[in-house]
């Protein structure tokens with residue numbers, strides 16, 4: 001398993017800017033600084049291209065491409081948008097054709113390690129895999145915000161704002177909401193964070209389509225993408241056992257997963273994640289966590305979101321992580337592959 005080395009810089013800094021476009025389209029611009037990286041695998045060889053060390057791109061060219069894309073998508077619909085998207089993809093692909101040499105990557109990594117940089121990570125994975133659980137734990141450990149677009153959508157739903165009826169219909173069927181709406185919600189969230197001086201991010205649930213990944217790629221550099229993986233029968237059980245406390249908003253899971261190893265797959269045991277007594281009477285189930293909708297969400301993930309894995313794999317940014325079990329087994333292993341054990345020890349020691 002590849003390991004990534006990440007060490008926080010003393011004064012992490014990230015500023016994000018939000019540009020509201022004409023025609024109601026929003027573009028997110030993120031400028032970053034702070035967290036240094038080196039990558040290597042277990043044998044001491046660097047096989048992950050250091051994403052943070054990729055040649056810095058001019059921000060203006062991709063920004064213009066994104067603005068063109070979004071204007072095109074707002075004004076003339078599909079054809080112009082796909083043409084603009086194709087142009088952008090070609091430009092991005094052209095940048096990525098040169099295969100990263102180990103010596104070059106190591107040199108860039110050294111240079112990059114000397115710079116300050118924030119965590120700008122993405123968590124991918126099927127519904128129910130645990131993106132929220134591990135992304136929020138890492139966000140607390142690293143002091144960066146965990147931004148889950150599913151939470152943004154649910155907040156919007158709960159607000160009974162103008163979008164909520166439209167959103168409820170889409171989300172309750174397990175479908176994806178439009179890129180425009182999701183980028184709008186994400187932009188608002190980033191702007192709020194910027195006003196509060198937030199630094200870096202761990203994105204969970206975005207990007208979920210290649211189009212979203214291209215838009216994100218055009219406006220900022222993602223350092224690393226963690227792809228959490230778990231077998232499908234377990235995913236369904238986990239979604240069906242999921243509960244949220246309607247008061248504190250925390251996630252729990254009543255399912256006890258105990259699956260035997262078969263057909264070459266390892267056994268998996270996961271303890272339920274039970275709520276404390278004061279949450280017990282306030283538990284609710286998400287409307288999209290019924291078996292029919294979960295299966296639909298898994299299908300949509302395979303059709304629409306799995307290609308995003310390929311998008312980042314091709315960029316050398318994808319860290320595959322097979323969950324070995326529940327939190328007690330998976331968390332230390334995840335910290336190990338991210339080379340963050342020291343970070344946690346330091347945090348525990350100073351707590």
Ligand SMILES: Nc1ncnc2c1ncn2[C@@H]1O[C@H](COP(=O)(O)OP(=O)(O)O)[C@@H](O)[C@H]1O
Pocket residue numbers: 126127128149150151153170171174175176177178179182204205206207208209212288297
């Ligand atoms: N990036 C996105 N693009 C489109 N729809 C999204 C996105 N993020 C969240 N949603 C909507 O919010 C719902 C809940 O998202 P999330 O909590 O991330 O679910 P999951 O448990 O399936 O990972 C999704 O099924 C989808 O309708």
